[in-house]
Amino acid sequence: MNPQSSSVLIIIPCLNEENYIGALVEKLVADTKDLSARIIIADGASTDQTPEIAKALAQKYENVEYLHNQKRLQSAAINLAVETCARDEAYLIRIDAHADYPADFCSKLLEEAEKMQAASIVVSMQTEGNTPFQKAVAAAQNSKLGNGGSAHRSAGGQGSWVDHGHHALMRIDAFKAVQGYDESFSHNEDAELDYRLHKEGHKIWLTGQTDMIYYPRSAPWPLFKQYYKFGQGRIRNILKHKMCPRLRQMIPVGIAPVIIMGLVLGSLHGVFWLPALFWSCVCLSYGALLALRAKDPVLGLSGPAAMIMHLAWSLGFWSGLLKYAGEA
Numbered sequence: 001m002n003p004q005s006s007s008v009l010i011i012i013p014c015l016n017e018e019n020y021i022g023a024l025v026e027k028l029v030a031d032t033k034d035l036s037a038r039i040i041i042a043d044g045a046s047t048d049q050t051p052e053i054a055k056a057l058a059q060k061y062e063n064v065e066y067l068h069n070q071k072r073l074q075s076a077a078i079n080l081a082v083e084t085c086a087r088d089e090a091y092l093i094r095i096d097a098h099a100d101y102p103a104d105f106c107s108k109l110l111e112e113a114e115k116m117q118a119a120s121i122v123v124s125m126q127t128e129g130n131t132p133f134q135k136a137v138a139a140a141q142n143s144k145l146g147n148g149g150s151a152h153r154s155a156g157g158q159g160s161w162v163d164h165g166h167h168a169l170m171r172i173d174a175f176k177a178v179q180g181y182d183e184s185f186s187h188n189e190d191a192e193l194d195y196r197l198h199k200e201g202h203k204i205w206l207t208g209q210t211d212m213i214y215y216p217r218s219a220p221w222p223l224f225k226q227y228y229k230f231g232q233g234r235i236r237n238i239l240k241h242k243m244c245p246r247l248r249q250m251i252p253v254g255i256a257p258v259i260i261m262g263l264v265l266g267s268l269h270g271v272f273w274l275p276a277l278f279w280s281c282v283c284l285s286y287g288a289l290l291a292l293r294a295k296d297p298v299l300g301l302s303g304p305a306a307m308i309m310h311l312a313w314s315l316g317f318w319s320g321l322l323k324y325a326g327e328a
Contacts, residue, residue, distance in 0.1 A: 007036040008110065009089040009172070013069065013077035014097035015044040018053060020215075021097050025057050025064060028095065031103050032063075035110070040085050042067045042077035075181035075189040082180060086172060094167045100213040108210040109169040112159075119174035119202035120194070122165025124211040134218040136287075136301030139294070141216060145286045145306050148248035159208035164194040166212070174202050187226075188233025195241050223305065224312040231316025236324045255279060256314035283307045 010028060014021055021041065028039055041054040041064065051066070058066040065085060069077040082092060091113060093106055102108075112121050127142050129135035140146035167190045178196040181189045194204060217223040231252075238245055258275035265272040287303020 007087075007089040008038075008091045008093055008106065008169075009081065009086055010037055010039045010093045010095055010106065011042060011078055011081040012040065012095045012097055013042050013044065013074040014046065014050055014054075015072060016046045016048045016050060017097040018046070018049040021050055022053050022057065024095070024097060024100075025054075025061075027101070027103075028106075029061050029064065031101075032106055035106060037063060037106065038085070038089070039064045040067050040081045041065070042069045042081050044069045044072035044074075044077060071183065073183060073186055073189075075185060076183045079180040079183060082172060082175060089172060091169055092172050092175060093169050096212070096214065098215050100215075102210055102212075105168075105210050105212070108207070112205060112207045112209055113169055113171070116159075116205045117203070118205035119171050119197060120167070120204045121169040122162065122204055122206050123168045124206070124208075125166045125214050126211060127214050127216050129216060129218070131218050132298045133220070133301060133305070134216055135296075135298055137216040137218075137223060137305045139290050139299045139302040140287070140306040140309065143286070143290065143302070143306075145283065146302075146309060148251070160206050162204055162206045163198060164191050165204060165206045166190070167193075168207075168212070178202075185233055185236065187229040188237050191234075192237045192240070195237070195243070220305075220308055224308050227309045227312035228316035228319075231313035231318075232320035232323070233316075234313075235317045235320040236327075239321075239324050239327060252310045252313050253317050254314070255310045256318055259311065279310070280307065283310070 010032070012021070012024070025039060025041065032039070039061075041057065043051050043054055043066065045068070054066045058064045067077075067081055067085065069080055071077075071080070078092070078094060086092070091110065093109060095101070109121050109123075112118070127138040129138040174197065178193065178200055180193070182192050185192055197204060217226055234245075234249065237243065254275075258279065262273040262276045283306045284303040287300050287306065290302050291297055291299040
C-alpha cells in the first residue's frame with residue numbers, strides 16, 4: 001500500500017503543553033509532507049502559551065488547524081475534531097502532546113492498517129525521563145512492577161491481535177460506528193472504547209513496526225493524581241461493561257486495604273503490618289535491582305515511584321467503586 005494514497009486526520013489533544021507542542025507539530029509537518037494529512041491541534045483551554053503557539057503554527061502551515069476544546073478532556077478533543085474537522089479522511093491518528101514519535105510513525109501506521117485490515121492500530125509505549133525522578137518513574141513504568149506485563153508495553157517485531165493497546169490509528173468509519181469516546185471518562189477512555197470496538201466485531205492490531213516514547217510526570221504529586229484517576233477509570237469501565245478484570249490488573253487493588261489495615265490494627269499487633277511491609281520491600285528491592293542492572297543509582301527511586309503508582313491506583317479504584325457503583 002502507498003500511504004500517500006490515504007487521507008488522514010492527525011489530532012493532537014493538548015492542555016498546557018507549551019514545552020512540547022511547537023517541536024512536536026514542526027516534526028509532524030516535516031514527517032507527513034508526502035502524506036495527505038491535516039493536523040488538528042485541539043487545545044483544552046490551556047492557561048500557558050499553548051494556544052498562542054498553536055495558532056501561530058496554524059498560520060504558518062496550511063495543513064495545521066487550531067481547535068478550541070472547551071470540554072478540556074482528551075476524549076472530547078478527539079470526538080470534536082472528528083465531528084467538526086473530518087472531511088473525506090479514511091483514518092484518524094491520535095498523537096499525544098507529551099510524547100515523541102519516530103519520523104515514519106504515521107506512514108507505518110497507515111501501511112499496517114491496510115495490510116492487516118484492522119479497525120484500530122495500537123502501539124507499544126516506552127517511557128523515558130529527563131529529570132532524576134522522571135527517569136525513575138520511567139524505569140518503573142517500563143518494568144513489570146509498574147505495568148504488570150501489559151501487552152502494549154512490548155509488541156515484539158511481529159505484532160499481535162489484542163483487546164486493548166495505546167491508541168494510535170483508527171478507521172473513522174469504525175470510530176463513528178461506536179460513537180467515539182465516552183466523554184464522561186477522564187481516564188481509561190481508550191480501554192472503554194476498545195471494549196465497544198471488540199463488541200461490534202472490529203479488530204485491534206498491536207503493531208511491531210513502530211512505537212512511541214512517553215514522558216511521565218516529573219514530580220510525586222502529579223504522578224499520584226494521574227494514577228488515582230487511572231484507578232477510578234478502571235473500576236468505572238469494569239462496572240459499566242460488567243467486565244471480568246485480569247489478575248494483573250487486580251493485584252494493586254489490595255494495596256490501599258493492607259495499608260489501612262496496618263494503620264488501624266497495627267497498634268494491636270505487628271502482624272497486621274506484614275502485608276504492607278512485604279509490598280514495600282518488594283518495590284524497594286525491585287528498584288534497587290533496576291539501579292544495579294543499569295549502574296545508575298537514580299533508578300533506585302523507581303521503587304518509591306512504583307509505590308506511589310500502586311497506592312494511588314488502589315485508592316482511585318476503591319473511591320471509584322463507591323462513586324460509580326450506582327451507575328452499574
